[in-house]
Amino acid sequence: MILINLLPHREEKRKRRKQTFFIGLGAAAAVGAVIVGLWYAVLQEMISAQAGKNDALSAEIRKLEDQIKDIASLKADIESLKARQKAVEDLQTDRNTPVHLLNELVRQTPDGMYLMSIKQDGQSVMVSGMTLSNERVSEFLRNTAYNSPWLERPELQEIKAVKSQDGKKMLFGFSVRLTLKRTQDVQPEAGKHGAAASAPAAAASGKQP
The missing domain is CATH 1.20.5 (Single alpha-helices involved in coiled-coils or other helix-helix interfaces)
Incomplete structure (x- = not known):
């Protein structure tokens, strides 16, 4: 006896394949x-x-x-x-620099020169006064430039001829700017001068029998 399947089995297979595909696709998406x-x-x-x-x-x-x-x-x-x-x-x-300043001005000011004003601004000192001749001003400049351990770089600011109060003498008014050295700058120089002075004295004492 021969059995013949008349149901649409191909459509059922395709439907199952589609369902399987969509299920797999959904699972993959999940x-x-x-x-x-x-x-x-x-x-x-x-x-x-x-x-x-x-x-x-x-x-x-x-x-x-x-x-x-x-x-x-x-x-x-x-x-x-x-x-x-x-x-x-x-x-x-x-x-103590004011004391040194006054002492140096006394030492370096020549006879015939009179200081009438001393103004200090830091290390700058302005000296004004009267003198009998220009030569004394020049001597003052040389003294402060070469002979003073505390004063240096003298600069003549002004010098002019004026008459004395009685009108009998011709005087010269002057202004000089000086630089006052600092104590720490003077002490090393003093030490050098002292060492230089003591060396010949030591040599001389060594020659004595």
Whole structure:
């Protein structure tokens, strides 16, 4: 006996294949969605971790900037203290310079010259006075230029002829600018001169029997 299948089996097979394909496609889409979701979650975790690191770095940078500002402020304070200390040391060193200035002016001023005004501005000294002749002004300039350990670089500012109050004599008014050396500049020179003077004396004493 021969059995003949009259049902549309080809259509049923195609229908099953389509269903299998769509099921596989849906499964693949679901797996892809799960993978994408997991990757997105991993990326968000990485971004969150990097954001936390960035925040920590920003906080450390702010701390370092504050420390740098503190260091700069400390350096400024140190420089200010050094400047004050130097000013105090200079005052202590130069407290006797007016005495040396007056002593040197007395020593280097020739006879016939009268000082009427002495003005000191730092290391610059302006001397004004009267003299009987121009030669005495020249002598004063030579003395302060070559013979004074405290005074140097004399500059004649003005010299003019004037009559005395009684009108009988012709005098000369003058102004000279001088430079007053600092104490620390004079002491080494004095030490050199002292050593140079002691050397011949030591040599002479050594020759004596």
